[in-house]
Amino acid sequence: MASTRRSFTILVVLQVLIQIAAAALSVKPTNATTTQTQINSNSVLVALLDSRYTELAELVEKALLLQKLEEAVANHNITIFAPRNEALERELDPEFKRFLLEPRNLRSLQTLLLHHIVPSRLGRSEWPDESTRHNTLSPDPIHLSNFDSVKLAGNAEVVRVDDVFRPDGIIHGISRLLIPNSVQQDFNNRRSLRAISAVKPEGAPEVDPRTNRLKKPAPAVPAGSSPVLPIYYAMAPGPSLAPAPAPGPGGPRHHFDGESQVKDFIQTLLHYGGYNEMADILVNLTNLATEMGKLVSEGYVLTVLAPNDEAMAKLTADQLAEPGAPERIMYYHIVPEYQTEESMYNAVRRFGKIRYDTLHVPHKVVAQEADGSVKFGDDEETAYLFDPDIYTDGRISVQGIDGVLFPASEKMDSKNLESTTTVDRVEVEPKSRRGKLLEVACQNSTFSQPKTLHLPIKKGMCIKDM
Known part of the structure; x- marks a missing residue:
């Protein structure tokens, strides 16, 4: 019994020794590896x-x-x-x-x-x-x-x-x-261009030919605000339209759709009645309708003082025969601001006289309060605002007036011309407005602009591309 117990003890000791030896052997490869990874000077x-x-x-x-x-x-x-x-x-x-x-x-x-x-x-x-x-x-x-x-x-x-x-x-x-x-x-x-961001090269500084100064980048402005450049620099003919600094509502690309807005206000004039001659000049005798559409598309706002047919009938053939006369007349009736009947009346009541800029640079049109309305012009030739807010869409405002306005300098030139003329005049029966427009358009081909809006204004006229 004692010998059996002694042999069992020896067996347990042998097992412990075997485990210790195995643990020691398992550590040796690691030490060997560590020794091998040490790089000597001859490596x-x-x-x-x-x-x-x-x-x-x-x-x-x-x-x-x-x-x-x-x-x-x-x-x-x-x-x-x-x-x-x-x-x-x-x-x-x-x-x-x-x-x-x-x-x-x-x-x-x-x-x-x-x-x-x-x-x-x-x-x-x-x-x-x-x-x-x-x-x-x-x-x-x-x-x-x-x-x-x-x-x-x-x-x-x-x-x-x-x-x-x-x-x-x-x-x-x-x-x-x-x-x-x-x-x-x-x-x-x-x-490849898809994986890197291109760096826009910076060229030499450019000089603005209008001011002879270095061009500066336009400051950041909120969306829908007016362009930085004055509207006169964006008018045709010119180098190019001044781009709006920020997009606005409307249009296929969420910009201002000036062409549609101009077409809407001209159609409104026709349906309103009494302003066919004004629409005729904008569409058929000049390219002002297209030009106004471009200006509105680029973010500009306009107020049109539209003379009615009765006022337009008082124009003589001589006033329309000079090349560019219809454009100058219409430019003087377009204010590069957005004004309504209420805003203009409140302004003239508070300040007495207001001078509004026009597209006929540098001439301005004078407005003042008279008989509870707004009167334009400061001489004997004046016009009253009697058809307010014919068309207002936030970009274009049309106000009907009962007279045709001329700058003071042009009126003085016409008076001096009449006083120095010694040729006897032959009194003729005044033609209707339609006859004068036809006569001027047929004699002066420079007014034959392409019809871009295709509005049914007149039939049978001799203007090209009708």
Whole structure:
């Protein structure tokens, strides 16, 4: 019984000793590995850092690959194909080099450098006679070949065979950098317009021909506000329309739809009645309807003082015969502001006289309060606002008046011309407004503008493109 108990105790002790020995053996490989990963001064990695391939060594440090290469050297011999410094300094594409050194492209740089390292020893004696494929530390393999005693690694010539010879590796000097297909594809994707943000080039400062000063960018303004440039610079004929600084409501692209708004207000004049002559001039005798549509589309606002047919009938043929006369007359009746009957009446009641700018630069039209209404003009030729707010849409306002307005300077010129004329006049029966328009349009072809709005205003007229 005692011998049995003694043998059992010996068996337990033996099992404990076996477990302790197994634990000790399991620790030894780790210590051995730690000892093997320690790089001595005769390593090929130390030789690379102290060799003539300093540019490649700097790239290896920037790519954080020293630890990975130490592990590779500890496990097996390696072969490094090192590009000469000139290939990395002057012969490499600057854009591609900039791509490699960007922090976000660290993985591409690591793949490119590992592509130059083969995890086996390939010296002069082991160099293949035919083209052979060898794995590298990167996913892309490398092809080694020998043609007419010229050794090639990929598409680079080996200019220094066995340049650095160490027990754990060999360094061959090559003429150029080896670029794997994966890195080249990453570079192409990054360079494409879909992956990068283009930088708008800044040219020389421009001089504004109107002011002879340097052009300055327009300040930021809220959406729907008026353009920065005055409306006179946007009028045709001119260099170009001044763009609105911010989009507004309406239109297919959420901009102001000036053409439709002008067409609506002209159709409103026709349906309202008594303003057919005004619509006739805007559409048929001039291109003002198209021009007004462009101005409104670019963000400008307009107030039209529309003379009725009775007032237009008082115009003589001489007043319309001069080239450009219909345009000048209409320009003087267009105010580059948005005014309603209420706003104008409140202004003249408070301030007495108001001078409004017109598109007939530099002439202004005078407005004042009279008989509970607004009277335009300050001479014997005046016009009262008697059809208020015929059309108001927030961009165009049409106010009906009972007279045709002329600037004071033009009225003085016409009076001086009448006083200096000595030719006897022949009294003729005044023609109707329709006859005068037909006569002027047929004699002066400059008023024959293309009909763009196609409104049914007159029939049988001799104007072109009707």
